[in-house]
Amino acid sequence: MGKIKNWFTPSAKTIATLVETRFPAAYSYICNIGANQESKRRAESYKKMQDAVFVCNHEIGTPIIAVPNEHENMIIGFVVAHETITQANTPVAIVYDYVRDTELMLLPKAYPFSESFARTVSNLHPDDRHILFYGHEKNFSSIDENTIIGWEDMKKRLNDTGFFEKLNQHALEVKKDLEIE
Known part of the structure; x- marks a missing residue:
C-alpha cells in the first residue's frame, strides 16, 4: 500500500492505487511534496516553541548568572534586551553585566540569579567552573x-x-506586581 492512501475515502484510494501503479514517479513526487510541507510545518512550529522558551528564560529585567567557557569572570547582571543574530534568526539576550560594568551579548546559558549560586560558583577556579558547566x-x-575568584571579591x-x-529594586517591583494580581 502507498504512503498517502490511508488519508482517503475508499473511492479516492482506488484513484491513488491507479496513480501509484500507472505513474509511480508522479505518485512519489506527490508523496514527497506532502512530506516536505509537513516537515517545514514541524520545523516552523519547533522554532516558534524554541523562541517562546528563550523569551521565558531570558525575560527582560531578569537577574541572571552565566559562566563563560573561557578563563574569565562569570557574568552577573540583568537582561536588558533581545536581539536576533545569524541567518538562522537565533535569539540572544543582551545583558548588562555588573562584574565587567558593561553591556554584552550573552552566548552562554543563563541561570536565574541567587546569592547562594553566585557564591558557590564564584568560589570555584575557572578550570573547575568549566568542568562543572561544560x-x-x-x-x-x-x-x-x-x-x-572568591565570593568576597565578587560581592x-x-x-x-x-x-x-x-x-x-527588582525585588520590590516583583513584590508590587504580585500584590496587584
Whole structure:
C-alpha cells in the first residue's frame, strides 16, 4: 500500500492505487511534496516553541548568572534586551553585566540569579567552573589574570557597580506586581 492512501475515502484510494501503479514517479513526487510541507510545518512550529522558551528564560529585567567557557569572570547582571543574530534568526539576550560594568551579548546559558549560586560558583577556579558547566577540561586560549575568584571579591565588585541596589529594586517591583494580581 502507498504512503498517502490511508488519508482517503475508499473511492479516492482506488484513484491513488491507479496513480501509484500507472505513474509511480508522479505518485512519489506527490508523496514527497506532502512530506516536505509537513516537515517545514514541524520545523516552523519547533522554532516558534524554541523562541517562546528563550523569551521565558531570558525575560527582560531578569537577574541572571552565566559562566563563560573561557578563563574569565562569570557574568552577573540583568537582561536588558533581545536581539536576533545569524541567518538562522537565533535569539540572544543582551545583558548588562555588573562584574565587567558593561553591556554584552550573552552566548552562554543563563541561570536565574541567587546569592547562594553566585557564591558557590564564584568560589570555584575557572578550570573547575568549566568542568562543572561544560563537562570537560579545556586549555583556555587566553587567561584573564584579573579573573575574580572568591565570593568576597565578587560581592565587593557587584556592590561597587550597583548590582545589589538594582537587585533590591527588582525585588520590590516583583513584590508590587504580585500584590496587584
